[in-house]
Amino acid sequence: MTDTPQQLAAAYQPGDVEHRRYEHWLASGYFGADAKSDRAAFSIVIPPPNVTGSLHVGHALDHTIQDALIRRKRMQGFETLWLPGMDHAGIATQNVVERRLAAEGLSRHDLRREKFVERVWQWKAESGGAILGQMKRLGDSVDWSRERFTMDEGLSRAVLTMFKRLFEDGLIYRAERIINWCPRCLTALSDIEVEHSDDEGELVSIRYSDDIVVATTRAETMLGDTAVAVHPDDERYKHLVGTEVELPLTGRRIPVVADEHVDPAFGTGCVKVTPAHDPNDFEIGQRHGLPSITMMDERAVITVHGPFQGLDRYEARPAVVAALREMGLIVSEKRPYVHAVGHCSRCKTTVEPRLSLQWFVKTEPLARAAGDAVRDGRVRIEPESLAPRYFSWVDNMHDWCISRQLWWGHRIPVWYGPGGEVVCVGPDEQPPSGEGWQQDEDVLDTWFSSALWPFSTLGWPDETEDLAKFYPTSVLVTGYDILFFWVARMMMFGLYAMEGRQPFDVVALHGMVRDQYGKKMSKSFGNVVDPLDWIDRFGADATRFTLAKGANPGADVPVSEEWCQGSRNFCNKLWNATRFALMNGATVEGGLPTELSTVDRWILSRLQQTIAEVDEQFEAYEFAKVCDTLFHFAWDDVCDWYVELSKAAPSPRVLGHVLDQLLRLLHPVIPFVTDELWCALTRSDASVMVADWPAVDPSYVDDAAEASIERLQRVVTEVRRFRSDQGLKPGQRVAATVSGIDEHEALVRSLARLDEPGEGFAASATVTIAGGVVVALDTRGAIDVAAERARLTKDRAVAEKEITQARAKLGNEGFLSKAPADVVAKLRGRLATAEADIARIDDALARLSS
RNA sequence: GGGCGCGUAGCUCAGCGGAAGAGCAUUCGCCUUACAAGCGAAGGGUCGCAAGUUCGAACCUUGCCGCGCCCA
Numbered sequence: 001m002t003d004t005p006q007q008l009a010a011a012y013q014p015g016d017v018e019h020r021r022y023e024h025w026l027a028s029g030y031f032g033a034d035a036k037s038d039r040a041a042f043s044i045v046i047p048p049p050n051v052t053g054s055l056h057v058g059h060a061l062d063h064t065i066q067d068a069l070i071r072r073k074r075m076q077g078f079e080t081l082w083l084p085g086m087d088h089a090g091i092a093t094q095n096v097v098e099r100r101l102a103a104e105g106l107s108r109h110d111l112r113r114e115k116f117v118e119r120v121w122q123w124k125a126e127s128g129g130a131i132l133g134q135m136k137r138l139g140d141s142v143d144w145s146r147e148r149f150t151m152d153e154g155l156s157r158a159v160l161t162m163f164k165r166l167f168e169d170g171l172i173y174r175a176e177r178i179i180n181w182c183p184r185c186l187t188a189l190s191d192i193e194v195e196h197s198d199d200e201g202e203l204v205s206i207r208y209s210d211d212i213v214v215a216t217t218r219a220e221t222m223l224g225d226t227a228v229a230v231h232p233d234d235e236r237y238k239h240l241v242g243t244e245v246e247l248p249l250t251g252r253r254i255p256v257v258a259d260e261h262v263d264p265a266f267g268t269g270c271v272k273v274t275p276a277h278d279p280n281d282f283e284i285g286q287r288h289g290l291p292s293i294t295m296m297d298e299r300a301v302i303t304v305h306g307p308f309q310g311l312d313r314y315e316a317r318p319a320v321v322a323a324l325r326e327m328g329l330i331v332s333e334k335r336p337y338v339h340a341v342g343h344c345s346r347c348k349t350t351v352e353p354r355l356s357l358q359w360f361v362k363t364e365p366l367a368r369a370a371g372d373a374v375r376d377g378r379v380r381i382e383p384e385s386l387a388p389r390y391f392s393w394v395d396n397m398h399d400w401c402i403s404r405q406l407w408w409g410h411r412i413p414v415w416y417g418p419g420g421e422v423v424c425v426g427p428d429e430q431p432p433s434g435e436g437w438q439q440d441e442d443v444l445d446t447w448f449s450s451a452l453w454p455f456s457t458l459g460w461p462d463e464t465e466d467l468a469k470f471y472p473t474s475v476l477v478t479g480y481d482i483l484f485f486w487v488a489r490m491m492m493f494g495l496y497a498m499e500g501r502q503p504f505d506v507v508a509l510h511g512m513v514r515d516q517y518g519k520k521m522s523k524s525f526g527n528v529v530d531p532l533d534w535i536d537r538f539g540a541d542a543t544r545f546t547l548a549k550g551a552n553p554g555a556d557v558p559v560s561e562e563w564c565q566g567s568r569n570f571c572n573k574l575w576n577a578t579r580f581a582l583m584n585g586a587t588v589e590g591g592l593p594t595e596l597s598t599v600d601r602w603i604l605s606r607l608q609q610t611i612a613e614v615d616e617q618f619e620a621y622e623f624a625k626v627c628d629t630l631f632h633f634a635w636d637d638v639c640d641w642y643v644e645l646s647k648a649a650p651s652p653r654v655l656g657h658v659l660d661q662l663l664r665l666l667h668p669v670i671p672f673v674t675d676e677l678w679c680a681l682t683r684s685d686a687s688v689m690v691a692d693w694p695a696v697d698p699s700y701v702d703d704a705a706e707a708s709i710e711r712l713q714r715v716v717t718e719v720r721r722f723r724s725d726q727g728l729k730p731g732q733r734v735a736a737t738v739s740g741i742d743e744h745e746a747l748v749r750s751l752a753r754l755d756e757p758g759e760g761f762a763a764s765a766t767v768t769i770a771g772g773v774v775v776a777l778d779t780r781g782a783i784d785v786a787a788e789r790a791r792l793t794k795d796r797a798v799a800e801k802e803i804t805q806a807r808a809k810l811g812n813e814g815f816l817s818k819a820p821a822d823v824v825a826k827l828r829g830r831l832a833t834a835e836a837d838i839a840r841i842d843d844a845l846a847r848l849s850s
Numbered sequence: 851g852g853g854c855g856c857g858u859a860g861c862u863c864a865g866c867g868g869a870a871g872a873g874c875a876u877u878c879g880c881c882u883u884a885c886a887a888g889c890g891a892a893g894g895g896u897c898g899c900a901a902g903u904u905c906g907a908a909c910c911u912u913g914c915c916g917c918g919c920c921c922a
Contacts, residue, residue: 392852
């Protein structure tokens, strides 16, 4: 399995490595969690993707973050569990299977319920299998032995148990209420399954009487009006309250009622009241004891009043308006009139508020507990700035409609008897048998089972070892868009079912993946990224690194193909650095030598700093910063400087150690390439994923070495700049004397490509650097005086500006008396340096003129 | 209408009280034997606008302008 140095290809080819590595991890059992272990637990349950979908780039982001957290904790010695699974996605999945049936010319009713559900299970196997394959391509280190599905036997037991408990506690009830109804899916929806958008409609004002004009965007619903309402304090209408008006077209007489809810400033201050087709009107109806007239069927087709009967709601609207216009009752019409309209989140059909008998969860006590758990700090939302969104949801939650008129899902465990009995049947209980008993036809909202996910997947309601070891889970990683869809519901159910113990300690929220211009990805816009496409072309590591590099807490994550190429390049950089190291005898054997050069002490010190920063950033869920820190340490410090310096002064054991540690640090984010390289470097046939996470060794922190190498870097950079300005080719060696850099002269010569002065050496230009370093170069006569003058003049301007600023501040009494001493001292130092620079530069300019 | 957030280099974003940063893009020069998926160097910003607090503001406060998102 281990590559020898000779076999390391000239460039990293992810395709050769990824599959082999993943199979090796699986075969070695590295992903498995042991509930009997003595180690401290760290657990994450995966936000279950819809079984009927496929993984998009947003999942790839979500999984990358979770995998990074899990892999680091595993290396830190925790007993880690990352539990995978999927949810059954009631409406979405049923829709997909119905579409497939339609292609065969069948409807679900042709198959009947039982056969239809069989077909859905077939589709589940097919679609779900594809998702598992995608997760493996991403490198997800999930415990496959614990994979769960919301419809599997154990989770179904959990659903029944929960339903029964809530039912018996009076937290589940059945009632006739206005609910969101999708006339296409033919099912109820919860509030959160409705998406609002500002759509163009019309605002029509209709005269109901001499005194009363109402404005409405839904003229057709006037057929179901049972009252007109005005504000009780509205002087214009006070005298009409208690009277009746004749409802046009129908001839019905309806009362005028006074209700606080009416906004007297909107329109005429009179509103029509249609209790069966509007949630606000329903409440007005309740308060005033008004009748409810349902005037549409479940497909939103008009069922009342002859001329309009049989018309769809959109046909009925113009028909009603035309009829009213003919009667001279239309006062005004405004088109387009933009207003908020609700749409089914699954099929985008305009939602119809509908009076209907449904099951509800009484959320008030559950939601308050869910809010309190965050308020009192038992659950932390990261980043904290998103907590207000959470509170605004849990503190204003409406009762949750949980019944769905679908066939795919957990059937409501309630049986109705011939005498009107209602019996809730728990798991292991026999439903009542005999003549006339019937089970409720509906199924439960998918989110009902998803809300149990953090504990149902661990075996609840049984008291399992998994539950004891891994609950509460350590962190939940998900997008902020799902904070109330799912997070709030898990909190409610978790706290309730687990005796007040929260489902997770931390909620780490990330944003949505967007394109490189910050635009939302959409099929119609053509900017959607398929993570598998990127994995094929750039590798899983590059894809993961690109996503993680953009993941600032709670913020959206822009990505682009170019950036993914950059990540691919980074992987290749690591590959080649390791290749170089192996070709030059780098090794981890024998540990670090006791005798260390300044350069060695510098890189080891930088390594300690990097470990400390990465640890801190990981703990704060700052994945973008983790990537940034490691990227710069790897590329700038290790590759650009340490490897280059080591060419002049090889130090194979230090180089081996630094790469070993670097690969460990990077492994959580880019697992494949780091494992391949680490195994090659350490001659291991195991894996870096079970190696120890690096720890800071304070004895290797060395400020003096860091300062020394920074000085060296400045000298080398200045000489390079001179060379570039003078048009000297990078490869061209130049004779020079170097003074004032003591122990580093050989290194400066190596990196700046300077030869020892030989016979007939004649310096034609001098580069001086603050701190007394002087490099005198023999450029073989021709020196570009203009370029050199320009360079020096620019440096002088920088120094002048510095002096001006520093003197202004240091001449300010307020600054001297109030600023901290160290700030003043630093500024004095800067001023002195700048003044010395000016002298040095002026000297050089003078010599240039002579 | 209510709430939250954001306006910093051409693009995407860090920085959030004491010298304006990164990646990509741009310009110039290089196949300097780990890497052209690379190396070296350079250019580029009145930190949305305006007041205020402070010795000192991209950073704190207020107002305005522009842009998102969530909830009604």
